[in-house]
Amino acid sequence: DIQLTQSPSFLSASVGDRVTITCRASQTINSDLAWYQRKPGETPKLLIYAASTLLTGVPSRFSGSGSGTEFTLTIGSLQPEDFATYYCQQYNSYPLTFGGGTRVEIK
Amino acid sequence: QVQLVQSGAEVKKPGASVNISCKTSGYDFTSYYIHWVRQAPGQGLEWMGRISPGGGFTTYAQNFQGRITMTRDTSTSTFYMELTSLRSEDTAIYYCARDYRPIGVAYNYLDPWGQGTLVTVSS
Numbered sequence: 001d002i003q004l005t006q007s008p009s010f011l012s013a014s015v016g017d018r019v020t021i022t023c024r025a026s027q028t029i030n031s032d033l034a035w036y037q038r039k040p041g042e043t044p045k046l047l048i049y050a051a052s053t054l055l056t057g058v059p060s061r062f063s064g065s066g067s068g069t070e071f072t073l074t075i076g077s078l079q080p081e082d083f084a085t086y087y088c089q090q091y092n093s094y095p096l097t098f099g100g101g102t103r104v105e106i107k
Numbered sequence: 108q109v110q111l112v113q114s115g116a117e118v119k120k121p122g123a124s125v126n127i128s129c130k131t132s133g134y135d136f137t138s139y140y141i142h143w144v145r146q147a148p149g150q151g152l153e154w155m156g157r158i159s160p161g162g163g164f165t166t167y168a169q170n171f172q173g174r175i176t177m178t179r180d181t182s183t184s185t186f187y188m189e190l191t192s193l194r195s196e197d198t199a200i201y202y203c204a205r206d207y208r209p210i211g212v213a214y215n216y217l218d219p220w221g222q223g224t225l226v227t228v229s230s
Binding site: 034049087089094095097101 | 142151152153154166168169170202204207213214215216217218219220221222223
């Protein structure tokens with residue numbers, strides 16, 4: 001199985017900060033990576049697929065990059081509604097696997 | 108709008124089975140795979156498998172082979188996931204989730220998700 005390691009697992013940031021989350025795969029997955037946002041009490045919402053393609057309606061302050069084994073999710077200027085847990089997920093091979101999550105909290 | 112509505116919480120004894128439903132609406136049922144994902148307390152998201160809406164073809168995670176069965180009822184646009192031989196480690200919230208893109212375009216990234224079904228396995 002492909003393991004996905006997210007870092008950090010927790011970060012504390014202020015509104016307006018630039019935030020970067022990393023997701024490392026245990027083997028190459030090309031660009032077959034998605035990012036999800038999960039707010040407390042809600043289900044995950046897909047933000048990005050194919051490593052860098054934003055879903056329609058996702059604010060442009062979110063961006064994704066990377067290929068192979070190293071990927072990043074960047075929030076250009078953190079907004080109050082962005083405080084949530086973020087997960088990466090690979091779909092290069094079965095079983096689909098998720099990273100352990102990065103919780104973004106208000107400083 | 109697209110909706111996935113799951114059945115309610117279940118409490119089961121070890122060794123029992125659970126069958127969770129996921130009723131879909133708001134889109135062409137025949138065009139999207141449905142996946143099942145679970146999250147145990149304090150744990151991450153774990154993919155369990157997927158099912159095609161038309162032929163009911165399944166792909167299961169090896170971890171669940173032999174204990175899991177995914178089915179669908181085309182007449183009611185409802186999907187089902189049965190897990191047998193339950194043990195305490197199966198206590199989790201179980202989610203159904205739809206492929207974001209339709210069959211033939213791309214697969215295996217998920218949106219939207221059902222609201223989740225809590226399954227508690229306890230003697």
